[in-house]
Amino acid sequence: MSSDLVTATDITEDYFPEVIYHLRQNFFADEPLNKALDLCKRGQPHFELERHCMLTLKQGFSRMLLTQDGRIAGVALNGILKKGEREEAERRLLEIADEKFKIIFGLLYKVNEKIDLFSNYNVQELFECRILSVDEGFRGRGFANTLMADSIKTARTAGFKHDLPLVCMECFSFEKGLQSRRYGNLFPKSMREPRPEN
Ligand SMILES: CC(C)(COP(=O)(O)OP(=O)(O)OC[C@H]1O[C@@H](n2cnc3c(N)ncnc32)[C@H](O)[C@@H]1OP(=O)(O)O)[C@@H](O)C(=O)NCCC(=O)NCCS
Numbered sequence: 001m002s003s004d005l006v007t008a009t010d011i012t013e014d015y016f017p018e019v020i021y022h023l024r025q026n027f028f029a030d031e032p033l034n035k036a037l038d039l040c041k042r043g044q045p046h047f048e049l050e051r052h053c054m055l056t057l058k059q060g061f062s063r064m065l066l067t068q069d070g071r072i073a074g075v076a077l078n079g080i081l082k083k084g085e086r087e088e089a090e091r092r093l094l095e096i097a098d099e100k101f102k103i104i105f106g107l108l109y110k111v112n113e114k115i116d117l118f119s120n121y122n123v124q125e126l127f128e129c130r131i132l133s134v135d136e137g138f139r140g141r142g143f144a145n146t147l148m149a150d151s152i153k154t155a156r157t158a159g160f161k162h163d164l165p166l167v168c169m170e171c172f173s174f175e176k177g178l179q180s181r182r183y184g185n186l187f188p189k190s191m192r193e194p195r196p197e198n
Contacts, residue, residue, distance in 0.1 A: 006065040006073050006143065008150045015072075016057055019064065020050055022072045027133035033107070037100045048101045053077055056130050061158060063150050065143055073138040076147040077131035078154060083118045127155040 011019055028034060028049060029042040040046045056062060061078040090109045093102055117126055129151045134143045 005141075006067055006146070008063055008065055008146065010060075011057060011062040011064050011075065011077075015064065016054065018072060019057065019062075019075055019077075020045075020053065022075060022135065023049075023053060023131070023133055026135055027131055030136070031133075033104045037103060039100045039104065046101075048096060048098055053131060055079075061127070061154055063147065063154055065147060072135065074134035074143045074147050075131065076129050076151045077133075078127065078129050078151050080158070081126045081128050083124050086112055127158065127160045 024040075024043050024045060028040045028044070028046055034040065034049075040049070056077045056079040059079045061080065062076060063078065064075045065073040067073050086109055089105075093105055093109070096102055118124070129148065132144055132147060134147075
């Protein structure tokens with residue numbers, strides 16, 4: 001997918017450092033929950049967030065928008081979550097020292113537990129758009145929409161069906177509680193049909 005300004009492409013391993021740099025400059029500081037808790041200053045690294053991003057990047061479903069001169073305009077870090085992995089991640093969270101990170105991810109895991117998509121749709125795996133980030137200088141031009149549409153295509157190519165609605169976990173705001181917004185800090189998900197048992 002391409003437009004006059006940007007081209008959507010896979011995030012290959014050679015781009016991982018540049019993507020992490022982009023996230024430090026943008027998502028880490030600007031995402032609403034991170035910002036509300038002042039999780040990190042712009043440009044700063046964050047061990048746990050970067051671990052989370054790298055694990056997702058290594059799954060190979062992430063996409064980015066590149067400008068004609070090769071700059072990253074935005075990224076969608078997509079991954080597959082298997083049933084039971086959230087519970088495992090919640091247990092791991094108990095061992096983490098970073099209290100702010102624990103609050104944010106604790107909240108996300110609780111919401112996921114509550115909506116329980118695995119049981120509700122009787123699936124073993126979910127396709128998640130975990131991180132959606134557009135460079136500050138490129139916002140308001142529809143790039144997040146482009147990344148979302150592109151991620152849905154990626155999910156389909158990976159075998160996930162899409163006749164179920166794409167669930168966009170909406171945006172948290174500490175002032176207003178859980179809000180209904182098109183893009184949130186949480187996880188848009190679509191589902192793949194359960195695999196036949198071997
Ligand atoms: C949120 C973000 C990805 C939006 O990127 P963008 O390229 O400016 O968004 P777009 O121009 O594609 O706009 C997409 C839609 O979201 C809406 N939107 C954009 N920013 C929004 C925000 N902060 N809150 C609510 N809605 C927003 C737009 O009005 C638009 O709605 P429409 O399609 O109905 O017209 C970008 O501001 C960003 O990277 N923020 C920091 C990280 C973050 O919060 N990521 C989201 C959670 S993972």
